[in-house]
Amino acid sequence: MQGNFIWHELTTSDPAAAAKFYTKVTGWQAKDSGVPGVDYILFQVPGFDMGVAGMVKLMPENCNGNTPPSWSGYVAVDDVDAKAREFADNGGSVLTGPADIPDIGRFAVVADLHGAAISLFKPVMPEGPMPPMPEPGTPGTFGWNELYADDGKEAFAFYSKRFGWQPDRTVDMGQMGTYQTFKLGGPGIGGIMTRMEHMPAPFWNYYVNVEAIDAAADRVKGAGGQVVNGPHEVPGGSWIVNCLDPQGAMFSLVAPKR
Known part of the structure; x- marks a missing residue:
């Protein structure tokens, strides 16, 4: 699994407006994640319960123009902490974390040697069979x-x-x-x-x-x-x-x- 992009996430100033936009453009369905106390939206391809992307609101301290709305990609790694150190030790940097998302996984936001940001993620794998996912190339993936x-x-x-x-x-x-x-x-x-x-x-x-x-x-x-x-x-x-x-x-x- 290490090295694969396994999630994409939009951080935006207006989640409600963004949800309306992307559902019209991509055909996604927007659904609350259902995690208590967490305001997080899942984007789903119709007919599939598993999300293909997520959306979160920019924190108030970042809404002053210094942090624009953006998409980020999450790459699967075997050890978030070790990989974050590896980025930092080879000319990159650690921007956020590493930190746990309870029952979801562990993540860190890092930057490469030129400053481009990317996220590292190790998910908590659920027990039992995985729900079906749309085939690669399916509209909305x-x-x-x-x-x-x-x-x-x-x-x-x-x-x-x-x-x-x-x-x-x-x-x-x-x-x-x-x-x-x-x-x-x-x-x-x-x-x-x-x-x-x-x-x-x-x-x-x-x-x-x-x-x-x-x-x-x-x-x-x-x-x-x-x-x-x-x-x-x-x-x-x-x-x-x-x-x-x-x-x-x-x-x-x-x-x-x-």
């Missing part, structure tokens, strides 16, 4: 994880040592540089490239699967979001758009057809 780094080659070397990620495809993007996709013993799960000059800082970006990209882009705009890049066809034949939700969080969509 996350289909890709992408890092814009200060130095793509250096970042890939850093993460491959931390998580065991393996090189998959190396794509020449012309003036945009080289795009290195990565895998973990199976199909590709993400890509890393050097960030473009207009990007103010390194960051991770996450893609949700949709059926068709043009219709999804129209839903983004119709629900009050922005399409800031695309649609574009990418190597392999998929189509993508990069977007901002109404609260300003960046997210992306990927589809097998236009």
Whole structure:
């Protein structure tokens, strides 16, 4: 399990408005987590009880403009504390934790050697059989994880040592540089490239699967979001758009057809 993205989470200034937006755009259902005393929303693919993502409100002390709404990815690790130390000992840093979420798991928020934040997570595995999950590629699941780094080659070397990620495809993007996709013993799960000059800082970006990209882009705009890049066809034949939700969080969509 170590090295796989197993959760994605939106931290936002207005959860109610964000829930309305994402349910319209992705087809998710929004449901309270049911954990007493915890205000946490689960996003579910219709027909499945297990969530594919979560949402939490920005804490009041972070709502002053210093911490914008954003999506984060959680990577499974065998030992959160040891992996957090490993990040810190190799040029990264520990931003939050490690800490326990009762009956859920242990997590830490860390940053890589260029400052891009990512979360580490070891879940508490429930007893008995796991509930069914939607197949990879199903609309509403996350289909890709992408890092814009200060130095793509250096970042890939850093993460491959931390998580065991393996090189998959190396794509020449012309003036945009080289795009290195990565895998973990199976199909590709993400890509890393050097960030473009207009990007103010390194960051991770996450893609949700949709059926068709043009219709999804129209839903983004119709629900009050922005399409800031695309649609574009990418190597392999998929189509993508990069977007901002109404609260300003960046997210992306990927589809097998236009």
